Amino acid sequence: MQAEVKIGDPEVKHAQQSEFVSFTVAGQAFCLKITQIREIRRWSPVTILPHAPVDVLGVMNLRGAVIPIYDLSARFGLQQTEASERNVVIVVAVHGKPVGLLAESVSEIISINPEDIQDTPQVDSRHTMEYIQGIISHDDTMVRIINLDAVISAPEQGLS
Amino acid sequence: MSGSIQDTFFEECEELLEAMDEGLTAIEGGDHDSEIVNAVFRAVHSIKGGAGAFGLDELVAFAHKFETVFDEVRSNKLQLNTKLIQLLLRCSDHLADLVSVARDGGSTDEEHHDVLIAGLEEYLDEEEEDLTFEPMGLGGPSVPLPLAMETEKTYQIRFQPLKEMFGTGNEPFFLFQALSDLGALRVELDETELPGFDAMSMDESYLAWNMTLVSTEPKSSVEAVFEFVEGLCELSITSDKDAEEDAAALAALNAAFGMSGDSAEVDLPSPFDAPALAEVAPMAMTEAVERVETVKSESGKSEQRGPNPTLRVDLERVDRLxxxxxxxxxxxxxxxxxxxxxxxxxxxxxxxxxxxxxxxxxxxxxxxxxxxxQPVKPLFQRMARIVREASAATQKTAKLVTEGENTEVDKTVIERLSDPLTHILRNAVDHGIEKPEDREAAGKSRVGEIRLSASHRSGSVCIEIRDDGAGVNRPRVKQIAIEKGLIPENAELTDGEIDNLLFLPGFSTAKEVSNLSGRGVGMDVVKNAVTALGGRINITSHPGKGSTFTIILPLTLAVMDGMVVSVADQTMVVPITSIIETMRGSDDMINSLGADGMLLSIRGNFVPICDVAGALGLRKPNGDQPPGVYLLVETETGQRSALAVDDIHDQRQVVIKSLDGVCGNIPGVAAATILGDGKIAMILDPESILAAGPSSTSFDSERRMSNAS
CATH class of the missing domain: 1.10.287 (Helix Hairpins)
Incomplete structure (x- = not known):
């Protein structure tokens, strides 16, 4: 496969690249593959769920569907986000269900060659290892690629 | 769902089994009308036909035996008596089992199968030699061919199809073919009624055929060929043993029908050569071919009662709508x-x-x-079987009387009601109805009666199961409850309270563990199932006269009447069905009891107050909130409580949105809904709020409150 690719062919190069949407959560840069994202909405107050853990903000009405909203920051063990109008909710589909993720702000769309993705270095936290799929160096900053399936486990376990 | 022909077959089987059940129940009720017998026969026959096409041998073999016995009944060779009817009923149950085994896999009780086969064979004087079955063609009935040799007879058959026959997809050619299988057949086309080309209507049937059949078969076999076009054609069959009479009859027949000399002759097996046929009914034919999947069952039923035109739709589509x-x-x-x-x-x-x-x-x-x-009829029909089996297993005699079969209930409710109803009915037979001797001694009829009725009652569905048995044995129930430690020994209970002990988990009164009930699964399961549907169940009992279970269910699971309230700045909905009364409280109505117990005084009665916000962990319990508004609710056990909320806004219909898959089970919350402003509101479940009580869950919501407001 690889051998047949003509070097310098822009089309092929483009096909190899994947696009990521980068955003900030608690001051850190994260990103998700653009194909995982359904839409990005401005934050609006949610309906809180009784007895919910701190990283579950509540539920929101997405065109008639009730979707849960997670505070990514709290989920990553960082401080809880003080949600405001400036914040965004990134709607993704996990396990076939729409889920909203609260992030501080969305930064940009970046194109990355697969070989530029570095493995997550070994760190102590098991959660970090699970949640971060890999890291990218982009404009001298480190962007963390989120492993969505690990961050949002099966819906039933969302509340424990 | 749809797609494969086999699925269609099983769907049809459901309908056919239903029709069969209905017919048998009518027969059991003493209605031996030949139309009903025919309807049952046709249903069994159609199941056999379809099963044959799919190679479901066991089903075919059983249906064949069943059908054969029924055929005897139909031709009045067998008299219907109680014993035979009981056998037929059990066979119909078994046939339904075989169908479901064929669909879902698994196996049936072979011993039972053999017993029934043996039972059926008792009624068959001659050994059936022909068990193989050929799949039915397009409207061509298959006729079991007895091999007995008889003398040849000549039949004169006059066959004039009505236009309805083409509408149901029947094809004369196959009838002729079936006839020619019986013996030498000569067919003549009578097109005298064919009008001029201008006057001809495309869907009218103008043709008739005169046939001469020389065969050794009895007349009934010839008639059987036309079985499936009965009522769809004008038919006369005359048999003559000698040629002279034959000719005379033919002449008479010709005269009678005004047959002209220049009738066209049609040679079998190519009636399609007859251009008239193709011309007359081309539209009817195409239509018939398209509908061929469904006609088989429909043509069978249509004679008895005009079926409402129906449409089969994938349930998912309806739900999307x-x-x-x-x-x-x-x-x-x-x-x-x-x-x-x-x-x-x-x-x-x-x-x-x-x-x-x-x-x-x-x-x-x-x-x-x-x-x-959907009407509850199919569900009720299945229940008749449960009663039958239960009474057979307990050597009791009981019959099920159903009322309000046409009451319509949400499909999901019907589906999920099947298990609880089964359980209640089995219990009614096992524990409620007494043994026949005891019944006689008590001056009742030997046959116990269980009445299953459905009705609409102010926005809900009411299902009642009433038996005329012994009623709840209250001393015994109380004793068991004490033995099992469910109630203290010195408890003073009212009769109603004792009756409701039956719903406690792990309660079973059966003295011996019987085959039917008393397997550790009690009425509590029934209650849970009903509660899960948003319904309530109640029991009333009169010693010696019987017990009545009343199940009240919401009409639909999708919409509900709710009271919109605010709790800790959140808008929430409380189902109106659980609210007895609402009131605004004042300080002097609140009384403290113990450290943090609060009682609300309502007209001299004291009911415990439950702070909803506290129970949901939204606010510190018993904070210094002003006395708000109270919703008086009653729990399943009949205990009253006052739910304290901040305010009542509105009463409206809300669309229920399930939280399944959004988050796990939240204590106190049943579901969610979307309000007019697009915001989501939680629908509360008073029962579980009260069960949770003023929770001590950590006071973690301040942050989220600020997010949410």
Missing amino acids: INAVGELIINHSMLAQQIANLDVADLRDVETELEGFKNLARDIQEGVMSIRA
């Missing part, structure tokens, strides 16, 4: 709210139109909801 309509209604209220907020001087016209829009949306909603609604 229901969801969309729910959105439409939410959308309407959002729109109305937006318009009301607009700073426009004259909104009257807009509001009128908006009102019209609202009414239309409601109409659509009601219409769509009624699609999901």
Whole structure:
């Protein structure tokens, strides 16, 4: 496969690249593959769920569907986000269900060659290892690629 | 779902089994009308036909035996008596089992199967030699061919199809073919009634055939060929043993029907050569071919009662439609709210139109909801079988009387009601109905009666199971409850309270563990199932006269009447069905009891107060909130409590949105709904709020409150 690719062919190069949407959560840069994202909405107050853990903000009405909203920051063990109008909710589909993720702000769309993705270095936290799929160096900053399936486990376990 | 022909077959089987059950029940009730017998026969026959096509040998073999016995009944060779009817009923149950085994896999009780086969064979004087079955063709019935040799007879057959026959997809050619299998057949086409080309109507049937059949078969076999076009054609069959009479009859027949000399002769097996046939009914034919999947069952039924035209739709499609309509209604209220907020001087016209829009949306909603609604009849019919089996297993005699079979209930409710009903009915036979001797001694009829009725009662469905048995043995129930430690020994209980002990988990009164009930699964399971449907169950009992179980269910699972309240700045909905009374409280109505117990005094009665916000962990319990508004609710056990909320806003219909898959089970919350402003509100479950009590869950919501407001 690889051998047949003509070097310098822009089309092929483009096909190899994947696009990521980068955003900030608690001051850190994260990103998700653009194909995982359904839409990005401005934050609006949610309906809180009784007895919910701190990283579950509540539920929101997405065109008639009730979707849960997670505070990514709290989920990553960082401080809880003080949600405001400036914040965004990134709607993704996990396990076939729409889920909203609260992030501080969305930064940009970046194109990355697969070989530029570095493995997550070994760190102590098991959660970090699970949640971060890999890291990218982009404009001298480190962007963390989120492993969505690990961050949002099966819906039933969302509340424990 | 749809797609494979086999699925269609099984769907049809369901309908056929239903028709068969219905017929047998009528026969059991003493109605031996030949039409009903025929209907049952046809149902069994059609199942056999379809099963043969799919190579379901066991099913075919059993259906064949069943059918053969029924054929005897039909031709009055067998008299219907109680014993035979019971056997037939058990066979029909077994046939239903075989169908479901063929569909879902698994196995049936072979011993039972053999017993029934043996039972059926008792009624068959001659050994059936022909068990193989050929799949039915397009409307061509298959006829079991007895091999007995008889003398040859000549039959004169005059066959004139009505236009309805083509409408049901029957094809004369196959009839002729079936006839020619019986012996030498000569067919003549009579086209005398064919009008001129201008006057001809495309879907009218003008043709008739005169046939001469020389065969050794008895007349009944010849008639059997026309079995499936009965009522769809004009038919006369005359048999003559000698040629002279034959000729005379033919002449008479010709004279009678005004047959002209120049009748066209048609040679078998190519009646399609007859251009007239192709010309007369081309439209009917194409239509028939398209509908061929369904006609088999329909043509069988149509003779008995005109079937309502029905449409089979994937349930998922209906659900999508229901969801969309729910959105439409939410959308309407959002729109109305937006318009009301607009700073426009004259909104009257807009509001009128908006009102019209609202009414239309409601109409659509009601219409769509009624699609999901189904009569409880099939469910009740299945229950007759449960009673039958239960009484057979307990050597009791009981019959099931059903009422209000046409009451329509949401499909999901019907599906999920099957298990609880089964359980209650088994219990009624096992524990309720006494043994025949005991019944006689008590001056009752030997046959116990269980009455299963359904009715609509002010927005809910009421299902009642009433038996005329012994009633609840209260001393014994109380004793068991004490033995099992469910109630203290010195408990003073009212009769009603004792009856309701039956619903406690792990309660079983059966002295010996019988085959039917008493396997550790008690009435509590029934209660849970009913509660899960948003319903309630109650029991009343009169010693010596019987017990009545009453199940009250919501009409639909998708929409509910709710009271919109606010709790800790959150808007929430409380189901109206659970609220008895609402009131505004004042300080002097609240009484402390113990460290943090609070009682509300209502007209001299004291009921415990449950702070909803506290129970949901939204606010510190018993904070210094002003005395708010109280909703008086009653739990399943009949205990009353006052739910304290901040305010009541409105009472309205809300569309229920399940939280399944969104988050796990939240104590106190049943589901969610979307309000007019597009916000989500939790629908509370008073029962579980009270069960949770003023929770001590950590006071973790301050942050989220700030997010949410």
